[in-house]
Amino acid sequence: MNRTKCNRLKRRRGFGGLRGGGGKRGATSRADEVKPVIRKFKPPCPPLKEKTNNTESTHNEAGESEAPFTIPNSWAWVKLGDICEIFTGATPKTSNAENFGDFIPFLNPGDIDNNGNVIYSNRGLTEKGLKEARKIEANSILVVCIGGLIGKACLVDRECTCNQQINVAKPLFAEATLLYYFINSTYFQSTIKANSTGTATPIINKNLFEQILIPLPPLQEQEYIVQTLDTLFTLKKGLRIE
Numbered sequence: 550m551n552r553t554k555c556n557r558l559k560r561r562r563g564f565g566g567l568r569g570g571g572g573k574r575g576a577t578s579r580a581d582e583v584k585p586v587i588r589k590f591k592p593p594c595p596p597l598k599e600k601t602n603n604t605e606s607t608h609n610e611a612g613e614s615e616a617p618f619t620i621p622n623s624w625a626w627v628k629l630g631d632i633c634e635i636f637t638g639a640t641p642k643t644s645n646a647e648n649f650g651d652f653i654p655f656l657n658p659g660d661i662d663n664n665g666n667v668i669y670s671n672r673g674l675t676e677k678g679l680k681e682a683r684k685i686e687a688n689s690i691l692v693v694c695i696g697g698l699i700g701k702a703c704l705v706d707r708e709c710t711c712n713q714q715i716n717v718a719k720p721l722f723a724e725a726t727l728l729y730y731f732i733n734s735t736y737f738q739s740t741i742k743a744n745s746t747g748t749a750t751p752i753i754n755k756n757l758f759e760q761i762l763i764p765l766p767p768l769q770e771q772e773y774i775v776q777t778l779d780t781l782f783t784l785k786k787g788l789r790i791e
Contacts, residue, residue: 615762616762617736617762618736620764621766623766623767623770624764624765624766624767624770625764625765626762626763626764626765627762627763627765628759628760628761628762628763629718629758629759629760629761629762629763630759630760631722632720632721632722632723632728632763632765633690633718633719633720633721633723633728633759634718634719634721635716635717635718635719635755635758635759636683636716636717636719636755637683637694637713637715637716637717637755638656638682638683638685638710638711638712638713638714638715638716638717639681639682639683639710639712639713640682640712640713641674641678641680641681641682642681647675647677648674648675648677648678648681649672649673649674649675649678650673650674650675650678651673651675652673652674652675652676652678652679653673653674653679653684653708653709653710654669654670654672654673654707654709654710655672655673655674655678655682655709655710655711655712656669656671656672656691656705656709656710656711656712656715657671657672657711657712657714657715658693658696658698658701658714658715659671660672661691661693661698661701661702661703663701665702665703665704665729665733666703667703667705667706669707669709674710679710682710683710683711683717684708684709684710685705685708685709685710685711685717685719686708686719687705687706687707687708688704688705688706688725689704689705689717689718689719689720689725690702690703690704690717690718690719690720690725690728690729690732691703691704691705691711691715691716691717691718692715692717692718692732692741692758693714693715693716694714694715694716694752694753694754694755694758695714695750695751695752695753696714696750696751696752697751699741699742699745699751699753700737700738700741700742702729702733703729704725704726704729716753716755716758718732722765723763723765723771724768724771724772724775726775726779727766727771727774727775728763730774730775730778731763731764737761737763740761740762741753741758741761744757744761
């Protein structure tokens, strides 16, 4: 996204660098606003359209007709590719043993469990192997993009690499933990599956993946929602609620 489009995104709906969003309000009133929105993550998103070079709509906020459900006025619908750098992992030549070692973790879908936990020690690359892969920064979100595990996601806490069965979303204009929660929502997961192709082996390509709509709050509200969800999930884990 070029600087002009970036600035346009910031100006829309009071997003001063995505740091806009209302004065200070009590926790109760803010929670009242947030809870209904979280509940609305269940409706499926309409089918996505392939991105073409002769349209600029893929770089702007979603139009009202595209919005999957209603969100607060201070929020904006944006495409995942507008607020993240999106790329797909790569595997170095497996025929060359010198590509594999313990310099940096090399992840595949089996290294991510259903709770977002990651096993970093199963396989790794050497410095030589890294030159044929893509380095992933800490606080990036990995999402399986093919097969029966499609949609499974994690938030990595260190530099690593991954194979081509995983899409990587590096947040640029959003809180990484909030995006991770959104990606794990019923709405997002349903959208991935609804827009995947292939019968025996479902797959969602990078172009469609980066066009999935995300309901994005201003930064202050992002931080509040993350704190609230962290607390709720901690309570759920403590109570052993499935």
